[in-house]
Amino acid sequence: MTRLKKGGQMTRETEMRILTPDGKLIDGILRGNPKKKPLVVFIHGFGGQMNDVMQYMAARIFEKNGFSSFRFNFFGTSSRARKSSECSLVSNGRDINTVLSYLRTELGAKKIFVAAHSFGVPSLLKANLAGISAIASWDGSLVPECLIKSLTALPEPKGYLFNFVYTLFTGEEMINESKRTQYEELFKDHVIPTLFAVSKKGRGFFAEEAEKMFPLAKDPKEIVFFNNARHGYTEEGAIEDLCKKTIEWFKKY
Numbered sequence: 570m571t572r573l574k575k576g577g578q579m580t581r582e583t584e585m586r587i588l589t590p591d592g593k594l595i596d597g598i599l600r601g602n603p604k605k606k607p608l609v610v611f612i613h614g615f616g617g618q619m620n621d622v623m624q625y626m627a628a629r630i631f632e633k634n635g636f637s638s639f640r641f642n643f644f645g646t647s648s649r650a651r652k653s654s655e656c657s658l659v660s661n662g663r664d665i666n667t668v669l670s671y672l673r674t675e676l677g678a679k680k681i682f683v684a685a686h687s688f689g690v691p692s693l694l695k696a697n698l699a700g701i702s703a704i705a706s707w708d709g710s711l712v713p714e715c716l717i718k719s720l721t722a723l724p725e726p727k728g729y730l731f732n733f734v735y736t737l738f739t740g741e742e743m744i745n746e747s748k749r750t751q752y753e754e755l756f757k758d759h760v761i762p763t764l765f766a767v768s769k770k771g772r773g774f775f776a777e778e779a780e781k782m783f784p785l786a787k788d789p790k791e792i793v794f795f796n797n798a799r800h801g802y803t804e805e806g807a808i809e810d811l812c813k814k815t816i817e818w819f820k821k822y
Contacts, residue, residue, distance in 0.1 A: 614687025
């Protein structure tokens with residue numbers, strides 16, 4: 570069952586709440602008409618949210634290039650939203666399934682693409698991607714060992730703190746899941762055309778992780794490096810360049 574939040578109208582955007590099978594509410598924003606234009610779903614990374622610069626700007630850039638879009642939060646502060654401590658790759662994958670089902674059955678989306686950032690990529694690969702036309706991995710990565718070693722354990726709430734761009738909290742299961750998950754497992758049955766977009770100006774492990782994933786993905790696939798962009802693609806012109814390459818990839822399919 571899903572529920573559309575009444576009101577919440579903005580310029581060409583509609584705020585929505587989607588009810589999950591386990592009773593949580595997913596906040597999302599629809600931009601454009603998915604019945605008339607191909608739809609791209611933007612998935613944020615760990616510690617991110619749907620109105621981060623990347624997702625906010627990408628929705629507008631894609632609109633100018635003939636796409637509708639939907640972006641959403643894996644967790645939130647409302648009483649019925651999933652909490653960050655409750656998120657895992659598995660729960661994220663299930664929530665992606667709920668979102669995709671809603672977009673098809675309730676909003677009438679016929680052609681769907683997905684652009685996932687950072688830790689949103691392994692979450693996406695845990696979902697059912699049948700019927701997705703193509704995907705883009707924007708700095709996709711599991712939590713690498715070099716970052717896991719820097720975590721500070723917390724007894725209550727049980728989880729970890731780590732400093733990346735800012736201090737983030739994650740539940741224990743998310744880190745344990747990342748430790749035991751292998752890219753070989755995630756890409757075992759993966760047949761979706763995939764673009765790997767990789768920033769190279771910041772921490773180097775995103776390039777290393779992409780180079781682990783790329784050989785495992787089946788054709789068609791492509792990898793492109795953005796030498797002047799960091800992980801958030803906030804450098805001058807970076808998000809525009811990222812979106813341009815992604816749009817070119819999607820328009821092939």
